[in-house]
Amino acid sequence: MNSKDCEDSAVDCGKVDYGPEHIMVVDDEAGIRRFAARTLEKLGYSARLFADAEAALSEALTGDFALVLADVHLPGHDGRWLLDQLVTAVPDVAVIMITGDRDLELALECLSRGAVEYLTKPVAPRDLAHAVGRALENRRLRLENQAHRERLEELVQERTRSLLEATRALEESHKEAIYRLSAAAEYRDEETGLHIVRMARYAAIIAEELGQDEEFVRRLLLAAPMHDVGKIGIPDAILLKPDRLTPEEFEVMKSHTLIGGRILAGSNSPLLKMAETIALTHHEKFDGSGYPRGLEGEAIPIEGRTTGLADVFDALTSRRVYKPAFPLEEALRIIESERGRHLDPRVVQAFQNRLPEILEVKKAHGDGEVAGSPLSGRAGIEYRHRLR
Ligand SMILES: [Fe+2]
Numbered sequence: 001m002n003s004k005d006c007e008d009s010a011v012d013c014g015k016v017d018y019g020p021e022h023i024m025v026v027d028d029e030a031g032i033r034r035f036a037a038r039t040l041e042k043l044g045y046s047a048r049l050f051a052d053a054e055a056a057l058s059e060a061l062t063g064d065f066a067l068v069l070a071d072v073h074l075p076g077h078d079g080r081w082l083l084d085q086l087v088t089a090v091p092d093v094a095v096i097m098i099t100g101d102r103d104l105e106l107a108l109e110c111l112s113r114g115a116v117e118y119l120t121k122p123v124a125p126r127d128l129a130h131a132v133g134r135a136l137e138n139r140r141l142r143l144e145n146q147a148h149r150e151r152l153e154e155l156v157q158e159r160t161r162s163l164l165e166a167t168r169a170l171e172e173s174h175k176e177a178i179y180r181l182s183a184a185a186e187y188r189d190e191e192t193g194l195h196i197v198r199m200a201r202y203a204a205i206i207a208e209e210l211g212q213d214e215e216f217v218r219r220l221l222l223a224a225p226m227h228d229v230g231k232i233g234i235p236d237a238i239l240l241k242p243d244r245l246t247p248e249e250f251e252v253m254k255s256h257t258l259i260g261g262r263i264l265a266g267s268n269s270p271l272l273k274m275a276e277t278i279a280l281t282h283h284e285k286f287d288g289s290g291y292p293r294g295l296e297g298e299a300i301p302i303e304g305r306t307t308g309l310a311d312v313f314d315a316l317t318s319r320r321v322y323k324p325a326f327p328l329e330e331a332l333r334i335i336e337s338e339r340g341r342h343l344d345p346r347v348v349q350a351f352q353n354r355l356p357e358i359l360e361v362k363k364a365h366g367d368g369e370v371a372g373s374p375l376s377g378r379a380g381i382e383y384r385h386r387l388r
């Protein structure tokens with residue numbers, strides 16, 4: 001990355017602070033140390049001299065060196081040991097190895113272990129100057145690239161965060177619009193419109209317990225409130241009838257699933273597609289006796305099975321024009337008795353596993369109703385009639 005790229009790039013390259021580029025010379029021969037120090041100082045570098053690898057390493061760990069010139073042959077730990085330690089512990093330091101015996105294999109081994117260059121003794125001042133210049137320049141480029149990459153990563157994370165925030169804000173406004181419009185569809189037969197808030201949350205909790213991914217659960221939370229939009233096409237005389245529906249009236253009532261499906265059909269939005277599926281399948285039953293298509297078992301999409309249970313549980317525990325709210329114990333008993341019949345056993349199990357959270361939702365978004373007296377036989381039949 002050169003400065004021109006930095007100017008052209010939308011990314012701030014960031015300044016890399018190289019500090020004073022101190023150089024360390026590690027050689028057991030005093031003459032070589034003096035020669036290197038003189039040459040480097042003439043070139044404007046500051047050099048520190050060490051006769052053995054251990055002392056050099058403990059100083060290098062301070063992180064204040066840009067370059068280490070190390071003899072391969074040292075008393076005690078040799079130059080290769082020092083090279084290995086430096087590569088691991090201070091990876092920003094460039095290392096040039098110096099070998100006295102023109103041993104090409106040894107030099108190549110040092111390069112493969114991470115040295116940037118090697119010099120053979122006797123080292124000419126010009127060769128030393130060139131090697132040091134190249135090593136420092138490469139180090140600068142490496143550090144600049146690294147800083148640039150880090151800055152890019154930060155930028156990507158920052159933008160992902162703002163994108164997520166924007167998406168969340170958009171989702172919130174979608175959510176509000178969905179809930180308001182769905183509440184409008186429920187307006188005639190729901191007293192407070194809280195049914196859709198509760199049942200969507202119940203469904204989301206159940207789906208989460210069933211191991212559905214986060215995206216699915218979030219989508220379900222937004223799609224479930226639309227399950228009964230088709231009620232908009234059902235006449236008041238049927239929708240609000242406090243008595244038992246005649247078979248003809250019930251046929252009309254059942255059509256709210258198909259009307260809802262039609263209202264939501266044809267969208268490319270995954271959310272509306274899911275809402276369409278839910279509208280069409282939330283009255284299907286696990287044993288195949290539901291409507292509109294009489295789907296059976298896992299042929300009923302999971303979003304239909306989860307919202308189906310959530311809808312039933314909330315209908316049972318809420319007052320409706322045709323029935324009082326049932327006591328919780330009674331509602332739970334009915335849910336259990338419908339395991340494998342109306343309801344998918346796995347979905348019932350997930351509901352029961354997360355019952356404490358479901359009851360929290362019920363408490364937080366309740367209609368403030370007092371539950372009616374325990375079910376009479378007729379009320380039970382009425383429930384089945386309505387939700388059949
Ligand atoms: Fe429905």
Ligand SMILES: [Fe+2]
Nearest residue numbers: 195227228311
């Ligand atoms: Fe409902």
